[in-house]
Amino acid sequence: MVEALLQSEELLKQQAKSVFERCDLNRNGQIERDELQMLCESMHERIGLKLLNQIDLGRQLARFDDDFSGGLDPEEFVRLYKHLLQDAVGDAEERIMTLMHVIMMLPMPRAVSSGLRRALPPDPRFIRAILASEQLLQQQAGAVFVQCDRDLNGQIDRDELWGLCAALHEALGLSMQDDVSLGRRLAQFDDDSSGGLDRREFVRLYKELLQDALRREMPSPPSRRFARGDEVLAPYLGESSGRKYHALVTSVVEVGVEVLVGLRWLRPPAGLHPEEYVSGNGLDDTLCTRVPAELVEMKTSECPIDQVTLTVGTLEHGRVEAELDRRSPLSI
Structure with a gap:
């Protein structure tokens, strides 16, 4: 796939555009150092690109940042992405030659008995x-x-x-x-x-x-899907308790093979159960953080059965009409 991208300018631009949109987490139209680091880590896992340290990341960024904006716009990013793919291909060829040398030195025959x-x-x-x-x-x-x-x-x-x-x-x-x-x-x-x-x-x-x-x-479990506006329970990564708090989904971003859920933490309503909310523990609830999707779960509204009033009306055209008291929410 990498070689096909490098041989077709059109395919390369399409792929680079897709990668750019996934990596631009703050949606400012630029790929910055932190976003570039996540991209390189993903390419390391998927196609064997060598991991870059902070100095190398800065050099790559400066090399293709023609307007000195501190980030790469879509056109600058295409050139960087092509360069990273070429590096990955070169590294792979070197590893294959090394592996073949090791295999030839082994006393085992190539074909397993x-x-x-x-x-x-x-x-x-x-x-x-x-x-x-x-x-x-x-x-x-x-x-x-x-x-x-x-x-x-x-x-x-x-x-x-x-x-x-x-x-x-x-x-x-x-x-x-x-x-x-x-x-x-x-x-x-x-x-x-x-x-x-x-x-x-x-x-x-x-x-x-x-x-x-x-x-x-074993089949892998289906990935959990979240949408903007969903109320969820998630751990606040600023503490080590692992406890899950109420939050609102603001975005869902795929970075390589990982899905990150953007969250805004909710305030406790009128002092009720403050331990279930980040702000109830004295933490800043205005923070928007991203949490791996596997740590996030949907919050379901629950209502005690004694708070639900069910009124059975009269028979009309062979069916029973029922009305739920709207003063209490009910999740089905």
């Missing part, structure tokens, strides 16, 4: 059954251990673990582990610090790898 592939669960649906039975797990892990222990020394070392992860990636979609992650996995379960995993240690590691593969198969 058919015996190891046959020892793995044939389908992700079988993982639940294996994890639910300790006996099945022991049998499965034992068969995989025999296939992975290529040097027959009774241990699974780093290279053999890499082969297992590659097979799990092909068979079950498990994310490939980099060299650092493999080392951490090995050290986590290597109780005797031998540099490898015996059968008992391997069973625990194998169980965790299957759980990781199972989590990839």
Whole structure:
């Protein structure tokens, strides 16, 4: 996708415009340093762009800020965005060459052995059954251990673990582990610090790898949607209690893969339940803050049943007319 954007000026401008609108959080028509930092962090996660420190961010901003306004307008941003994409492509090519060198140095063959592939669960649906039975797990892990222990020394070392992860990636979609992650996995379960995993240690590691593969198969929960004007409950990030207070949604902004909800904190009505409101705790309720969407929940109006008056009228044309006392709100 990045290469396609760099080869088409029209596609690049369309993509840059979309990114600009998502990054311009304060809607002032410019991308400033903080907004540029969030963009670079998102591009680091999605396409591997190197993270920039504050000095580098300032340099990039100054390089494309032709009118010295302190930010980038849409035209200036297109040039910066193209430059960031080119940097990401260059970094990716360097990482691929390094990875290929590492793979060529490994004693493992490029193709995972058919015996190891046959020892793995044939389908992700079988993982639940294996994890639910300790006996099945022991049998499965034992068969995989025999296939992975290529040097027959009774241990699974780093290279053999890499082969297992590659097979799990092909068979079950498990994310490939980099060299650092493999080392951490090995050290986590290597109780005797031998540099490898015996059968008992391997069973625990194998169980965790299957759980990781199972989590990839589980559908992700639908993202919660909020609209401007919704009354919600959210934590005030200026304190560490994690308690949720009443707030009003002012905006919903997508930054990369994260959704941020803009909030304005509400005042307690006539001194009622001040502990449920930020301003009741002496905090400034005029602040507008942004909170990750997963921490925000909709506030539903609740009314005690004894405050609702239900009047049943007369039968008219075969139906019962009912009227709710309008003095009390009722949420259905």
